[in-house]
Amino acid sequence: MTEITQLTIHETLDGLKNKKFSTVEVIKEYIKEMEVKRSLNAYVLETPETALSQAKESDNRYFQGKERRLEGIPLGIKDLFCTKGIRSTACSHILDGFIPQYESSVTANLFSSGGICLGKLNMDEFAMGGSNETSYYGPVVNPWQQNRNLVAGGSSGGSAAAVAANICAAATGTDTGGSIRQPSSFCGVTGIKPTYGRCSRYGIMAFASSLDQAGPIAKDVRDCALLLNVMAGYDAKDSTSANLPVPDFTKVLGQSVKGLKIGIPAQYRPDGLNEEISAYWDKGIEILRSAGAEIVDISLPHTQYALATYYIIAPAEASSNLARYDGVRYGLRVDGDHLDNMYINTRTEGFGKEVKRRIMIGTYVLSAGYYDAYYLKAQKVRRLIRDDFIKAFKQCDVILTPTSPTAAFPIGDKHMNENPINMWLNDIFTVSVNLAGLPALSLPIGLSADGLPLGLQLIGKSFDEETVFRAAAVIEKEAKFERLK
């Protein structure tokens, strides 16, 4: 018999509706599993008591036939989301003990639809990192081949690992340069970064406001679609939130891709691309072709400039957003003999190495004399990168690429840590999408020769998550990827 914790959201909802088990039973199973798997370091805070009391309410609702869309579904919440009354730190020392007095809009949507919070998930500090190693609470261990001590990816490393290890049914993530998709790929789960503006950013601690977007990480495409239905929607509290109707993303699942045009960008197959990844990309192409889709070669000529553009724009926005952490209103305070020194001591002790690095780069590229050469230049190249996609989407409906150039690597990997740029290169296939504001999903396609998950990425037109889900469901069905038990 399949354990309750191995079920997808859809299967769990079925079981709850058909009274195969109660919400309290489900939550108890998850709490037990979370305890057993603490060595993964996926959770930085567990909230079993609130989860159990919410579960009782959910059972009441099922009893009365008043269940909501996600009634009784246990969720893990990335620590970047403010959760009312529950410690939220962005996995930074500088937010020690911060208890939000309000709920982020995305988590409010999930909880008011019956979702239950199991706890807060580990992540790279302020979402800055690709391996979860910048977290103040230490790295997450990838549940695949746990004895090898591999990274779970980042920044939503806790989210992807927790879903893969069956210690939540699904999780929230955020994605500024690949932070949902890359860890999803490393952990063999499915995650989508929706179009910029699809989900409200209200109550999500800001990293780079023009790039940040929340999205779900789940066990399969259908669960992602259902979660996005609930998470998305206009919110007056976020001025960049899109005032557009949210379609039912689950409706397109199972629809044919016959005649759909799939773009394959030449620039995503650089010399020296990992052969296994290249082969799995071909497999994805073949699956869609066999299902009747038309494969179209496209060009995204400015791809090679995306990382440099990103690593100017994101730090610039971060340096501004993180100016608020000053030891006055919340979190850590380290005393100083006068006000300026209190600020400096607090920030110097409170921020980790990668965050300080990015604040300083951002400060530099925005400072007098360098603004035009770096920041303005990057914003211009950003437009060219976005225009590449606009042109490409005249020829195709959706784009297929690998998610990441590698599989999960070891925690503390020497090459990744000797130069920050080596770590940043992980984002090579994911950052352009954030710069262009497009929706993109990562799903597992298979295992590498040494048994680690690899992912493919589907990129859609602005506000066309439906085509992304439709194509993803076709690949998922044929890939027959086996999740961890």
Place this chain on the structure above:
Amino acid sequence: MTIDKQTVNRIAFLSHLKIDENKIEEAQDEFNKILNWVEKLSEVNTDNVEPLSSVNENSLVCREDIVIEKNQADKILANAPVKEYGYFVVPKVVE
């Protein structure tokens, strides 16, 4: 473009961060590596290209200028490291 130690210190000051004296060289070296790497952008011809600051190009919506949430001093102060008489407390700034 390469930056010197003085610039590193200035950037740290502007960022309200302190770099230990013995770590400045390391920071300078790292800074220069990163700046050399992003230098790649200078190859791109961006004449007549408008900067893109956000993909959301709709002009921001203004809401009515009215108070929607009020009397929340307690909530606002709830996380303050030091507070007194309904105020945030900071080290003395005027003698």
